[in-house]
Amino acid sequence: MTKDEMRDAILDAKKAKGTTWEALGAAAGLAPEFTCSACLGMNSLKVEPAEAVAQALGLGPDVAAALQEFPHKSWDKLVPTDPVIYRLYEIVGVYGETIKEIIHEKFGDGIMSAIDYSMDIQKEENPAGDRVVLTLNGKFLPYKSW
Amino acid sequence: MTKDEMRDAILDAKKAKGTTWEALGAAAGLAPEFTCSACLGMNSLKVEPAEAVAQALGLGPDVAAALQEFPHKSWDKLVPTDPVIYRLYEIVGVYGETIKEIIHEKFGDGIMSAIDYSMDIQKEENPAGDRVVLTLNGKFLPYKSW
Amino acid sequence: MTKDEMRDAILDAKKAKGTTWEALGAAAGLAPEFTCSACLGMNSLKVEPAEAVAQALGLGPDVAAALQEFPHKSWDKLVPTDPVIYRLYEIVGVYGETIKEIIHEKFGDGIMSAIDYSMDIQKEENPAGDRVVLTLNGKFLPYKSW
Amino acid sequence: MTKDEMRDAILDAKKAKGTTWEALGAAAGLAPEFTCSACLGMNSLKVEPAEAVAQALGLGPDVAAALQEFPHKSWDKLVPTDPVIYRLYEIVGVYGETIKEIIHEKFGDGIMSAIDYSMDIQKEENPAGDRVVLTLNGKFLPYKSW
């Protein structure tokens, strides 16, 4: 079973069961964001959460096994088209240099890791319109001389 | 004075004065992230913060005027090369679909605005290595039928 | 049923029935432009218009369900090739800066939303040749400082 | 004087005079949208409006002459980055096929001209937030067999 087949099987089962990423994350004992990324094929799960997710969806051991495979992270479009994702790309374009300046000011020369990384999405209720609060948390990695 | 000339003048003055985005934000009465983005030419300031920034840097009214111009937001590279900014681009590629799934689960069909938007960067101290905490806060905009 | 399969089923049924977007929009209680965009897979319908469209086309509940899914908006060509669509792209290239200038003059710094948005296409009869009148109506979103 | 030099001279004079596209259009006896596009170098003016625009801005006959030159319409980015213009590009991507369907339904096989074309931008006041109303008006050109 490839990661693509796994993804389709999970999304079909999730729709049929009417379950949520929130519930699947709880089943896995992990954040819904991480659980979702693994189900979409962009991360791997350890054996227990993999089996818990498969079981919660009523899917078999081939799905649990596929969830444990190390993924090949791939995307097709240099510039994403879906508006949800494009807005994130636009934020990188508009605010990327700003983020670089502030990180350098607070930490020195280095980067925010995208590997030692976690992410959280919250709904902030607001009478002027609810807000998406997306928190990216990555380890600072300093450049070293040698 | 173009936005590019303004940017160079501000960065030179900031280095000569040894000041920080933190201090410039305080002078402007705005967040350092927003102040920095305006100084880099990616946002405009109202008259008072524009004058406060120029004054804090010992720069003249042409800089204050340029800070108030509506910017043309532009970037050259479809895929950024600087590692700080590339990691953000990679996060959009790896986690973009995940973010879309979670937003749809929590809010329904719609997007996180990149216009009605704010952003905050904190340093999280951690014995295993300090962490960058980058919080993106954008209004949820639902698709409407008509 | 994927959005692509839904789209093909709808276009086939529409041709077989000899019906129009005008009629399908009336059945849905929505504008023909919005109804068409949902049938092409670029927007989602609420349950009642989705069922009305499926029924008007003699299609089953899988189509009605697929119409309610949140779409992934995607296009393949950075520069469109079909002349109808290329002319719109050319208008963006030729008149984009003009539109930006006029919006800034009338509204200040901000954008026209493509999400809180509607669109209308009319035929203007004219002895020198009929004209297409395409009206785009989007909420103005001002940039905010923070 | 090249079109680029003309553009810069006009934008500088417009800012210095504190005038508007509305006023410059009135001086030219043309719509502000068309007048603006000519001042940005994307269209040419006949002799009288060209001289009227130059005079309204206190600029010389070289500007009036440059306004009458036939332009070379050029843009650099296949995908625009400024959010105002990108949203228009996104509308072409998301709704291009819909517009093609509706034009074909109302007119038959053909296109909306981007040459025999006019454009109008209005501010629609709305308590839920003002709206940009952008009307594109182009002659329908049918494909002919031969």
Place this chain on the structure above:
Amino acid sequence: MTKDEMRDAILDAKKAKGTTWEALGAAAGLAPEFTCSACLGMNSLKVEPAEAVAQALGLGPDVAAALQEFPHKSWDKLVPTDPVIYRLYEIVGVYGETIKEIIHEKFGDGIMSAIDYSMDIQKEENPAGDRVVLTLNGKFLPYKSW
């Protein structure tokens, strides 16, 4: 039947019958160039020539129907690779500015339509080597001010 299936059916039948575009054009009562472009899926035919072409090829009403569909004009390569077609692309690159200069000199500011358009290909016999004479005939469309 899609346009692609139609195209394959026509090219197969044309080869099996050993017929020519010349003959198919005569059957349709249209130029061979236009008939060929419709058979390749780049133009649509009215009902009578569509039925005449299908009949001349011994093909059924599905082909005749597909020939009447409004096409989606699409090509894959920004720069064509086949040498026959690349040479045309090269001519556009090398002589495009020249053609623009001469059109402006003879007609004023405007374009040659690619919609209100016809095309003719002749063989010019020549002892130094026969020549291809390709005549493009498009309506001049002047830019208008508004």
Place this chain on the structure above:
Amino acid sequence: MTKDEMRDAILDAKKAKGTTWEALGAAAGLAPEFTCSACLGMNSLKVEPAEAVAQALGLGPDVAAALQEFPHKSWDKLVPTDPVIYRLYEIVGVYGETIKEIIHEKFGDGIMSAIDYSMDIQKEENPAGDRVVLTLNGKFLPYKSW
């Protein structure tokens, strides 16, 4: 003097003199289309027409010499943006396969040369709107086996 400097000098002198490509072609004893392409830097002239063109424009021997240099034919945009030139590009995209089919039917396997080539642009008066008649004439070059 580079070809670019030559081009600018010629276009400036042509505008100042109020002369035409028609007249410059007559001075050179060549077609206006070829003369224009050489003045734009895309072809070279032999010594006599080069001197005749320079003289007709009141320009010096450096221009005459530059006109005789072998050009480096170069263009920047894979897809042209100016509408006059884009329409030609669109014709190559829409009709390229048709032209290939007809050339193969009339001549066999081979191409129309873009080197042993000439081109002519005429204005066809027409009460429904004048037409541009663009004739491309290239030697047929057959593929040979070896």
Place this chain on the structure above:
Amino acid sequence: MTKDEMRDAILDAKKAKGTTWEALGAAAGLAPEFTCSACLGMNSLKVEPAEAVAQALGLGPDVAAALQEFPHKSWDKLVPTDPVIYRLYEIVGVYGETIKEIIHEKFGDGIMSAIDYSMDIQKEENPAGDRVVLTLNGKFLPYKSW
């Protein structure tokens, strides 16, 4: 049978028979390089060599017929990746201007044809390592004025 199917059939039969391009060229009465290019679908053969090649490979008349079809020459990668082919691309990049200079010096303004063209590959034995000798032979085509 498409050219792609023909190619696969020929490569499979060639491997099964353990034959060579050298032998297939001899069977066809043509150079192995040309025969190979036709078998890969990049050139067409006349009826006799086509039948000879098919017969030498024990393949049927559909292959012989497909070999006679006029090819559509197509490649997918603007920059080739296979190291054998990339090195040729690199030679064009590094030495293209040199080749242009030398051709102009020896022949005047014009090109080496890629149509009236042949090619030969030899193995040059050399104690320091054998060498590939690749000879490209194309007719010089001079630019003509008109």
Place this chain on the structure above:
Amino acid sequence: MTKDEMRDAILDAKKAKGTTWEALGAAAGLAPEFTCSACLGMNSLKVEPAEAVAQALGLGPDVAAALQEFPHKSWDKLVPTDPVIYRLYEIVGVYGETIKEIIHEKFGDGIMSAIDYSMDIQKEENPAGDRVVLTLNGKFLPYKSW
């Protein structure tokens, strides 16, 4: 003195002196093709040929020094536009797979080096039109297992 400045100085001096690559190669004691490539900045010369070339052109020691610098080989266009160079690119596209097949047949798995490489251009006189004979000679480099 950069390689670009060196190149311009050499091309200017070569034109002023009316000399040839043939003569410059003879002065350097090297092939005209190699000498030309070094003068264009794509190869480096040892001290004696560098001084000989500079002297033959009446240029100073800065040119001789620049000729000895190790070049950065760079080209701007993925697909070349000048017809002389494009035809070489087309040959790589059309015949690249053929060359790969023949090299593998004659030599086994490996490549023709573009580094341990020489090149020769001859004029072959021919009553049907002179021919360019371009010979590429590169060491065969076998892949090795390890």
Place this chain on the structure above:
Amino acid sequence: MTKDEMRDAILDAKKAKGTTWEALGAAAGLAPEFTCSACLGMNSLKVEPAEAVAQALGLGPDVAAALQEFPHKSWDKLVPTDPVIYRLYEIVGVYGETIKEIIHEKFGDGIMSAIDYSMDIQKEENPAGDRVVLTLNGKFLPYKSW
């Protein structure tokens, strides 16, 4: 059996057997890195290691034969997306000029071969976090004049 089918068969068998590249390399008598690259379709094996690999995986002679075919080395993305591979691409971008400088300093004008090449990957244990040590070993190829 194509190289792609071979690759899938090998990866499936490797997973089913629970074996490693280390073990497969030992079976082949080659480095695990080279063995892996051949199994992924990027290199060819001689007959004995090919048969040893097939046997170690319990696969048939078609796999052994496919391993001996000369590969067509191909990759799809100009810029890789998987983070493991992107980091290597980033190293080429950030340190490519440095590597060129140091090679020129130590060896003179020339390159490191990617053909006469081997590669080794080791795990360096380190209390601050284990390290990947990737050693690339390629023959220096000097440019030669001719």
Place this chain on the structure above:
Amino acid sequence: MTKDEMRDAILDAKKAKGTTWEALGAAAGLAPEFTCSACLGMNSLKVEPAEAVAQALGLGPDVAAALQEFPHKSWDKLVPTDPVIYRLYEIVGVYGETIKEIIHEKFGDGIMSAIDYSMDIQKEENPAGDRVVLTLNGKFLPYKSW
């Protein structure tokens, strides 16, 4: 002083002094590879090595200051053209998947850091031709779940 100006000043002084990266690294107390990358503007130096490098080259405090600035790492070509650097890019394309497989086998799911990274280049003398030994050493960063 920008990083580009710094780079030019350093390269000029290095050539004028006839010094080496080896010597500059020794002066800085750092590896020549790291020192070179900082001098090319791709890394920053701390104050002492920055001053040591400037002094070793006879350059002033503006160079020492520029060496300490945090760099913006940027490269222009998605696919490098210089053969030294292209070969590295080719290694990433050909062996990237192999490296990913071996890293996953030895370390689990994660990457080799390009930030916590060092690099070493040695000359390996070899009678069959000297070899470049390029060692990349990066910390392994495991993906973590959250």
